[in-house]
Amino acid sequence: MDGLLRKDDMHYYQKYSVQFIKDHPVAALLLDCGLGKTVITLTAINDLMYDEFSVKKILVVCPLRVCNVWRDEIKHWDHLRNLTCSLVNGTATERRRALQKQADIYIVNRENLVWLYERCKLSFDMVVLDELSSFKNHQSKRFKAMKAMRPKVKRIVGLTGTPTGNGLMDLWAEFRLLDMGERLGRFISQYRNLYFKPDRYNGQIVYSYKPLPGAADAIYHQISDITVSMKARDYLKMPELVSVTKEVHLSDEERKRYDELKKSLVLELPGGEVTAANAASLTLKLCQIASGAIYTDDKGIVTIHDRKLDALEDLVESANGKTVLVAYWFKHDKERIQKRMTVRELKSSKNFADWNAGKIPVALIHPASAGHGLNLQRGGSILIWFTLTWSLELYQQTVARLWRQGQADQTVVVQHIVTKGTIDERILKVLEHKDGTQAALIDAVKADLAMTDSGKEGIL
Template sequence: MKPFKTPSLISRHPSASSGGEPPAKKRRITGDREHSPDPDVAAVAAAAAVLKAKPIKRFQAPGARKPLNTINNLSAPFESVSPETSTDSYYTVLWRKFTNKKHKTWDGDGVLSVVGRYATLQDVSGKEMGRGATKGPLLIGSELSIGGKEVEVESMITKADFLAGRPFLGSMKKPEPAPTLQEINEVSRVSIKAQTKHDKIAATQKESMGPKITASKATKANFKAPVINNNVQAPKVDSVVPIPRHNPDGPNALVMKRPKTVPKGKHVVDVVVDPRLTEKLRDHQRAGVAFMYECVMGMKSYDGEGVILADEMGLGKTLQTIALLWTLLKQNPIYEDAPVIKKALIVCPVTLINNWRREIWKWLGKERIGVFVADDKHTRLTDFTKGRSYSIMIIGYEKLRNVQADLQKGGIDIVIADEGHRLKTAQNKSALAIKSLNTERRVILSGTPIQNDLAEFYTMVDFVNPGLLNKYPVFKREFETPILKSQQPGASSKELEKGEARSKELAEITSMFILRRTAEVLSKYLPPKTEYVVFCRPTPAQIKVYQAIIGSPTFNAALGSTSVSLELINVLKKVCNSPTLLLKKNDKGESATKPELLELIPQALLKTPGASAKVQVLDSLLHRIHTTTEEKVVLVSNYTSTMDVLAQFLTSLAYTYLRLDGSTPAGKRQGLVDLFNRSPPSKSFVFLLSAKAGGTGLNLIGASRLILFDLDWNPATDLQAMARVHRDGQKRPCYIYRFLTQGALDEKIFQRQVSKTGLADSIVDGKSGASGFSREELRDLFTLDESTECQTHKLLGCKCGGDGLLAPIPCESDLPERNDLALLSETTTPVSDPEIEETEVLRMDYDSDEDPVPVPKKLQWKTGNQTDWKAQEAEIERKARDCVDAAGKTKMLSLMLYSHFDTALIKPVAAAPAHDKIMWGDDEPPENEPAEEVDALDAAIEDDVLRDVLREDGRRIGFVFTKRST
């Protein structure tokens, strides 16, 4: 308790006489001073005595000894490395704000990523919380301070897990924590001291416990219970034998997967799909029923009971769903328990309600199941919710919003959402109505689950399995944004690595509950299908109208206004279909086109007969089909005004037709379809169909040819419409014709469609329709290419020459080392390295009878003084330019599955010289006889009708892309 003394600021340096030694202690001043010896003299005397007693030995070099053995420290998890050679490391951590409390608690979990010596702290939602430097390696239990937070390392995670984003989805596998003393004693509160003591005892017991020893089968077999006077009771034989509803060993029996756990005292029984259905199911449909059953029963490795059946149109999604519902309504894998579900709700577009009821009665019969249809005739929902007569209810999306409160009282066990891509927005009223039913088992049926972007995809996934991909802000930050960044042409290597890892992880997660099969599985059940993309060259009248519009002052205004640009896009669409559409009036009798645009266009061009290239090609095609075949045609358009023009055109040519559009009553639609399928061509030659009103759920198998007159921004709309004829029950080979105006807006829409489908049905696309265009993209959209070359074919960089042969697709080994598909131009057009000089051209050995064998090139490397650095710089710049537009090429790589035919190669049959012929057939002709030869058109186009149209004078078609079903 001495008072505080201010420290002296005077520096005390040692005296020079002491030679750097600390100053000697002062002599004590006491009463017996004269009797006490001097301390310095005594110390010197003692040191001299020691030196005399121990003489100094001279230094001797140590003798040779064995070198030390090098021992690797295997237990050390980290090594101290320099920042240049350090690798990235990632950890799961606990964090909290600074506090002075005695008993501190952690505020939350986080993820710590260390790159070099700098660490970044994120919470489990991916939000960055701070950055800071780290000193030395981090071990489990290490503590540090980052961004004003106290952090403790909990565990280390791999780089692959971090790049995949698993810590942010909560999908990391963590060891289950030991039960607390509070949970064991079932009390509301336990002191910290008692809990700490319990943890220490539990840890000690865990360490002392050895491996669990179990008796082998041989030991159990040799063991016999001791018998003393025969008083040991024999084990009771279980008399309960589970009997399945249907024979699991029967022919074509479809047995569902068994659950892993069973309640105590219960037995498992096989769930077998009704043989009445399995005898009609195809292989892919059997697999689909089993897949959906495992999902809705919670047998998959994800948290949820939802599933998305994303098969393409025509694969029998309705039949698979009926088989699933009938199985769940009648059976349970737990023996003697009630069926899994009692009430099922099917929500679909109003146009498909009757189709669902008819399909259920077709496969199950009216007497076996009760189907309640919620329409204007049946308004008393208690018959379904409270009664026992009905097990399935069918209702439209709009009607569901009005009756959701009544359905909540009855209890729905499973919901089937047909055409579920309608639920692609988070605020969709129908989706909110279904969620209000509190039904965990949700099934989405959609032939086009991914239509625009990842936000819509997230909404659908979160609908069937809520919370699986975390909240949308977390998903957008950790998945959507990195994936979109990696698709940009200027993405860095780290962005590419992270985006690819996140995309792969997203695909792996969703593949557990999304089943997608293409129409190719029907190739062995249906006749072949051929799709033709017909590029119609614009007429002179169309070119003049098009140029007048894009040369008007409205064009410059459209580049700066979204609303004006959309209006101008709609005007150009009409010009591509037919310039006469600009004269159409709306419901109020007013012109649908702006007067300032019409004033700039000569009226004579709008009234010119045959001003549309598409109508001219359609005229020739229908004439050939009507006069040379007995087939019928489905003519599809996305716009009612275009359908009016086509209806006038069909009437003028005396072609009989039926029409179905948005104004057709729902009760009459199926009757029109049945009438068309049964009637001969003389009664109904053409079925005029609106793609958006009747593009789903309609089987127009009475026709074997379909013409898609115009295109929609959404590829799903066109794909659904094109699948109307190639379905079960079709007996003829099918031909699909997609019309588009070459070099105009139509071709740009087609390119966008292909980009949205992406490479191998990619689930992601950065653009979502016409409203998202930049100024440069709009300028490109409005450009009219009047050249004879096909812009799409040129953009692909395809080197097929337009001969109609299938274009080669670059294989994975041909791709660049970093596996960047954005460099497609480098894989399709090989470029020589300026440092490599070819000394021998690639030769083919044709001397033998075997197939030609390529001879490898001999390469000679140039020395440094021979290198042309200017050529190197030019090559680098060229690759950079290729990367700028390579993203579009990559997304359009699916067009390489088509064969590309340039109609400029067509020549009159009589004038075609011999060297323009193509050898055809496997057999060689006999000697001295001419070989059977076929021109380029016959080799490229198999359809006789289209070949005749292409041979007509005028060359109205510039290019044809062809894809045949395998």
């Protein structure tokens, strides 16, 4: 089992969360991005299934491109190796076949939850709702399907880092699925009448509500017994630093192209011929393929895949309204990102001021422009590396734009989008091991583990 992480490698706050899930048949884990919600939940499942024998069949509901994350996470940990899973996606025939497989965990994307409810005859004694906030609309089909399934489920876990992306009103639907209305009421009307008052309305039609004085504290108190938050409540001048890897995978054809270039330094593509005359040039070409596009010898651009763009889109969505800073390396990275989503590149003092004022939801930055003394910490706490740089100095400088004194959030999350089995993995390994202090900083993530004693401290 060499190379696998072990249960003892889990952080103390992760072990605390595992025990919380085991102790609470209904549990809401509000975890900041990057704190390991997947391994926490899988460890709890493994313990409940193989140590306590209290669950037999588990359903995980998650975003489509996160399905593989649950399956792949099992492969990284020695203590999870006994768990088996089946991905319930693809065509209707493929989904039915996946449900017929013998497995501990069945993983379905949230878009197929309604189909699963209507067609599946399996009964699940434990359900995990990964990204609980995607069930905040009580009128959605997925909410209604999960609500109908809920009474037959003995254990349920809701995972999210942003439970109130659009305000406290979001919480009702999320917790209605968890505790079937025990804490915030069985009906949305009860919740509204108790904690809110009309804000904008026209005659009898109310367009929005705002919380009554003291409503937030009252709501937090109501849900505190089944909720644990991973937001640190300490007085450190420096925020905690969390480093996370988001893996994407090439198709067989894309892998063939990558290996062909690596082997022969020449790759024939429909858009032109690419040659790599030396190792340095080859490295750049491989980095480009890993990122999804490559320059041809005549300065053209050939798109190879959109895997990283899909992953970036998922990460931005999971931030649920939080501002995001994206680091890119190649010009075609920037161009492709700009075509996929609305972004602004940080190049001028006006851009920097707007970012720090929270006016730019998704910002682009090139590591070479993220020099010493550039303060961006007031604008956000999430950095996503779309393409990595070999330069440890540029890497550290870019991270330091957010991870520095004056950062308003207690945690800075650095996400690395890495194409599995490519030069990306080698670059990340070099960056991680050139400076031994990095590991210590990453391990310094803290969480308020005494929050349940205060009733509301640490919630949300």
